[in-house]
Amino acid sequence: MDEIARGFLRAIELILELDPEVIEVALRSLFVSLASVTIASLINVPLGCLIHFHRFPGKSWMINLIQTLYSMPTVTVGLLVFLILSRSGPLGDYGLLYTPYGMIFGQAILITPVILGLTISAISGVSDDVRDTAISLGADRMQVMWTVIAEARGPVLAAVLLGFGRALSEVGVAMMIGGNIRGYTRVLTTAIALETSMGNLEVSIALGLILISIALVVNTVVSRVQGW
Amino acid sequence: MIQLEGVTVEKNGKRILNDINIEVRTGETLGIIGPTGAGKTTLLRVMDLIEIPSTGRVLFRGEAPESESERLAARRRIGVVFQRPVMLRGSVYDNVAYGLRIRRLSKEEIDERVRAALSDVGLEGYERRPARMLSGGEMQRVALARALAISPELLILDEPTANLDPGTSYVIEDLISRAKMIGMTTVISTHDLPQAVRLADRIAVIMDGRVISSGSADLLMNSDSDEVKAFLHAGMQRPVDWRLVHERMRVPH
Numbered sequence: 001m002d003e004i005a006r007g008f009l010r011a012i013e014l015i016l017e018l019d020p021e022v023i024e025v026a027l028r029s030l031f032v033s034l035a036s037v038t039i040a041s042l043i044n045v046p047l048g049c050l051i052h053f054h055r056f057p058g059k060s061w062m063i064n065l066i067q068t069l070y071s072m073p074t075v076t077v078g079l080l081v082f083l084i085l086s087r088s089g090p091l092g093d094y095g096l097l098y099t100p101y102g103m104i105f106g107q108a109i110l111i112t113p114v115i116l117g118l119t120i121s122a123i124s125g126v127s128d129d130v131r132d133t134a135i136s137l138g139a140d141r142m143q144v145m146w147t148v149i150a151e152a153r154g155p156v157l158a159a160v161l162l163g164f165g166r167a168l169s170e171v172g173v174a175m176m177i178g179g180n181i182r183g184y185t186r187v188l189t190t191a192i193a194l195e196t197s198m199g200n201l202e203v204s205i206a207l208g209l210i211l212i213s214i215a216l217v218v219n220t221v222v223s224r225v226q227g228w
Numbered sequence: 229m230i231q232l233e234g235v236t237v238e239k240n241g242k243r244i245l246n247d248i249n250i251e252v253r254t255g256e257t258l259g260i261i262g263p264t265g266a267g268k269t270t271l272l273r274v275m276d277l278i279e280i281p282s283t284g285r286v287l288f289r290g291e292a293p294e295s296e297s298e299r300l301a302a303r304r305r306i307g308v309v310f311q312r313p314v315m316l317r318g319s320v321y322d323n324v325a326y327g328l329r330i331r332r333l334s335k336e337e338i339d340e341r342v343r344a345a346l347s348d349v350g351l352e353g354y355e356r357r358p359a360r361m362l363s364g365g366e367m368q369r370v371a372l373a374r375a376l377a378i379s380p381e382l383l384i385l386d387e388p389t390a391n392l393d394p395g396t397s398y399v400i401e402d403l404i405s406r407a408k409m410i411g412m413t414t415v416i417s418t419h420d421l422p423q424a425v426r427l428a429d430r431i432a433v434i435m436d437g438r439v440i441s442s443g444s445a446d447l448l449m450n451s452d453s454d455e456v457k458a459f460l461h462a463g464m465q466r467p468v469d470w471r472l473v474h475e476r477m478r479v480p481h
Contacts, residue, residue, distance in 0.1 A: 129310070129312065130314055130316065132310070132314075133310070133314040133316065135278055135303070136276055136278060136303070136306075136308040136310070137308075137327035137330065137374065137375075137378070138300070138303055138304035138327055138331065138378065139330050140300055140330075141296070147326075151316070
């Protein structure tokens with residue numbers, strides 16, 4: 001117990017002292033997760049709208065598949081992205097493996113089902129009366145789409161934030177694609193795994209506290225914006 | 229103004245409208261009456277070009293809009309107020325300005341039109357209020373202001389006074405009468421016969437998706453058709469008080 005208590009105290013000291021390595025890992029985590037969520041959102045929010053507003057064969061099957069992929073294991077995505085980015089893979093020539101950019105690519109793929117599926121759900125939750133009102137007031141197809149998205153902006157933003165939370169807390173893609181290289185691809189989750197295995201509990205706890213604090217902030221914002 | 233030729237609407241194998249032939253002439257007010265579930269709302273959705281008929285065609289100013297862009301162009305000349313007014317996110321101002329913003333009018337013109345429309349419906353000073361916090365009657369007035377702000381050539385009103393208190397109903401009816409006086413073509417659906425008689429130049433009776441009679445109120449009341457008589461006496465949601473109908477017909481608009 002003493003060891004854990006000491007670990008907590010040392011962890012708080014590390015945070016308060018702004019330990020360069022801890023801060024660097026935390027900032028890299030934020031950068032990678034923010035970049036991946038930005039890319040995934042820019043693609044998946046409009047894509048979710050397109051799927052919602054268009055009828056095509058297999059639509060409900062596709063939505064079911066997207067929702068099933070919410071809980072896709074991160075190591076499976078890691079393996080898939082590894083195969084894509086490895087030297088013999090389709091994107092091997094770009095040299096993205098074991099780089100932060102490869103991690104961003106992998107995390108964007110990981111959170112795609114969450115953002116896409118929850119965007120579709122959010123837009124489906126807007127009453128057809130809103131769409132009809134916009135149409136009756138002379139809105140064209142794009143204007144109707146924007147009106148519906150504006151109505152669902154709270155749940156859509158919550159979907160984006162949930163994607164951010166998943167990207168920030170995942171370890172499979174970060175470890176397999178980033179390789180946990182010190183000063184280059186090490187992020188909070190991979191650093192925690194490494195420091196724990198090395199017995200540096202105070203550093204692990206410090207990093208864990210930072211991760212939990214960020215997750216707490218994200219969750220608070222999610223619960224606020226859902227009713228927005 | 230608008231003409232429906234052989235319009236049939238089917239949904240999930242059920243025929244909602246059956247071979248509707250009806251014309252709304254420029255400057256007139258057409259009342260559509262019928263019991264709940266007769267197909268009035270679907271008929272109005274067809275007139276607003278939101279609902280595409282299964283068969284038949286809709287002519288707006290003599291032309292049948294076929295493509296989505298043609299339907300959009302025609303729809304932009306029509307104002308609609310639904311039975312259950314839907315307030316979009318934002319203030320009363322945002323709601324009334326919605327149709328004007330999507331037409332890309334200047335800010336000054338939008339300001340002017342919004343204030344005029346809100347003044348018309350007696351909601352001056354409501355601009356900044358959140359639209360979804362209003363009472364049902366106020367929402368209905370905002371919906372009417374929103375439709376009037378775009379200066380429509382054709383105004384379609386679906387049971388505009390249903391579930392409203394008598395005072396608010398009077399305000400809405402007064403507005404419709406004023407719209408009629410300036411020559412606006414109006415279609416109003418209602419299941420309130422006296423209201424149809426008060427407001428409409430012609431009345432079409434719709435039942436089970438068919439127009440069973442159309443003409444002036446006098447013609448309707450003196451109809452020999454057993455179907456019309458049966459509808460007027462039994463098909464309405466409440467018995468028709470003919471004394472009241474005739475009395476109200478004498479009230480000048």
